[in-house]
Amino acid sequence: TTTELETEFERIVQSDQRIEPRDWMPDGYRKTLIRQIAQHAHSEIIGMQPEGNWLTRAPSLRRKAILMAKVQDEAGHGLYLYSATETLGVDRAELTENLIEGRQKYSSIFNYPTLSYADVGVIGWLVDGAAICNQVPLCRSSYGPYGRAMIRVCKEESFHQRQGFELLMTMMTGTHAQRDMVQESVNRWWWPALMMFGPPDDRSPNSAQSMAWRIKRHTNDELRQRFVDMSVPQAEILGVTFPDPDLAWNAERGAYDFGEPDWDEFMQVVKGNGATSVERIANRRAAHENGAWVREAAAAFAARTAAPDTT
């Protein structure tokens, strides 16, 4: 009966075991997972664009090889995550349609332009840094395919974060102009990086249920705090500052106090009014349309292999 199935589902979740694709799950659980994992996949795919913008202008062969590897990893992450979503009964083609028709979201962070080469380093350091902070706990997410995908994704994100920090360290030991370029970039990315964790807990409609189902393991504000605490000492080592006059160590809490991100800006970006929102989706749509012949060829080949022509 449904009650027995629900009890069994709750038992698995509450004992920190994994729900697998063939297990019974409540509709809401399935829907929430499809929403979150699809958004996550879309973010990886759209997230290729800001850094991809610098591939042709990387300052050396070494930097170009690193950047190319990173952008390719992001494509890979998108594909694992689309596969994880497909285990829930949706089709990747449908998810791609949802993205390019604006029916599904992707991370706010990728709606900002990459104006200087320092942005490549800052994205690695802060954006991948924030992504790791958010995703390491997701390795313990209650849905098996998602948690397992996160393990490999996190290993690769750690490499991404390191390459960003190393790039910035190199620039910071360079000329005045290079140091200014890094600081200017940090100033632009700091607040959007904090917004990646989502709205504050009291305005996060999905958190309570996602935590109860152990899809999410920490609230948005908990992870944002963790990210700030982790980033401040790294900024000190680099020799940059964050553009927040309220940032200060709070000995009582054993954590940094920090200012409030501009949540109106966040809401605008999420609604599709970010600086590069239109361009990102237009590029994704063009790539999808230009790739139609590959999908048609693959489908024709699959059909021929499935039913060989014996005449």
Ligand code: FAQ
């Ligand atoms: N952007 O109730 P909540 C990467 C939406 S890392 C846009 O708190 P939830 C790696 C949210 O969907 C980036 N929308 O929602 C990389 C919801 O709307 P809905 C991707 C946001 O799900 C690095 C509404 O606001 N990472 O790509 C954002 O419980 C460098 C209310 O919010 C992930 O997706 C936002 N920042 O918590 C690639 C991680 N925040 O759906 C390239 C997995 C919230 O009801 C280069 N996702 N919204 O219409 C999560 O952990 C969660 O989904 C949160 C949001 C924490 C993002």
